[in-house]
Amino acid sequence: MAPSPSAGSSPGAAGSTAGRARMTIGQVLDQLRPDYPGITIPKIRFLEDKGLIKPERTPSGYRKFAGDDIDRLRYILRMQRDHYLPLKVIGQHLDAIDRGLEPPPIDSVVPTVPKVSLTSDGLPSPESFARRSDVRLSRRELLKIAEVSDELLTQLEQFGLVSARTGTGHYDTDALVIAETARELAEFGFEPRHLRAFKTAADREVGLVEQVVAPLKRGRDAAAKGRADDVTSEIAALSVRLHATLVKQGLERI
Structure with a gap:
């Protein structure tokens, strides 16, 4: 697999951000927002509830994200943004990757929707x-x-x-x-x-x-x-x- 999920590859142990360092959910947001401005804490929690990501939990219950978790999040967000894949299908892709398989090829079957022009504070211009x-x-x-x-x-x-x-x-x-x-x-x-x-x-x-x-x-x-x-x-x-x-x-x- 290619080393960087942001370049179009699958998430895996060789991801560009892989490592043993652990990050808080706020730090994860800082990592992802430059490429995915719409990412939020509720969104990350929702993806966890769906079983698509599984960050570690401290004894106090706080989430701690490894590099592989961030690579996985990037993959999910990119599949949604660029290919409009539903979470169920993305889950199937991730399951294949977890089992050492290549995910199925992605065929573009829907149009690309233009992004709304936004001001620097995120509000419509x-x-x-x-x-x-x-x-x-x-x-x-x-x-x-x-x-x-x-x-x-x-x-x-x-x-x-x-x-x-x-x-x-x-x-x-x-x-x-x-x-x-x-x-x-x-x-x-x-x-x-x-x-x-x-x-x-x-x-x-x-x-x-x-x-x-x-x-x-x-x-x-x-x-x-x-x-x-x-x-x-x-x-x-x-x-x-x-x-x-x-x-x-x-x-x-x-």
């Missing part, structure tokens, strides 16, 4: 709101890539959180992000009915933006629509920043 996705996913592709069940997607549609494009029956990048997020929130006990509150809050914010932008759209010059679109994107980004910061501030008081 005005450009991300201005961008219009050309991605069109079938229902089957959406279920596969987002790793959600048909039942969960149906519930998300029933509560108005996800919908196919009118006239095409295809889903876009926004639907994919919402479905993936709903799946991750479900790990903490959130059901689609709980997420309806987020949709209601978002609709209110959209209403406020519309009030400001409506007069600009009524301009008679050729550049009116362009100015309105620019203002919409800027206000949207500021709105999300304010919303996220207020939530952060509120959580600090808990």
Whole structure:
């Protein structure tokens, strides 16, 4: 096997970070975040609960990660990000590797979805709101890539959180992000009915933006629509920043 899982190989004893040193879960995050910004402590714990990683435990119950554990995490995250493999399939790959076998070849059968443009603090930028996705996913592709069940997607549609494009029956990048997020929130006990509150809050914010932008759209010059679109994107980004910061501030008081 090749020495570095980040270069496309399988995790194993010869991994680039292999060694006897043990790291805390916080140190593991620092190692992984440059390549996988979305990694979180709950995500790592979830992968452990699924049996995909097995870090050592101290007598006090703290997790300690070896180099092989980090290589294994990189492999899992890369298979999810680059090949959209569900965890069940990744588990089969890891089982084969653990038994000294080569994992099955990976055939790309789904499209690559563009990443949303983010600012340095992780929040959406005005450009991300201005961008219009050309991605069109079938229902089957959406279920596969987002790793959600048909039942969960149906519930998300029933509560108005996800919908196919009118006239095409295809889903876009926004639907994919919402479905993936709903799946991750479900790990903490959130059901689609709980997420309806987020949709209601978002609709209110959209209403406020519309009030400001409506007069600009009524301009008679050729550049009116362009100015309105620019203002919409800027206000949207500021709105999300304010919303996220207020939530952060509120959580600090808990």
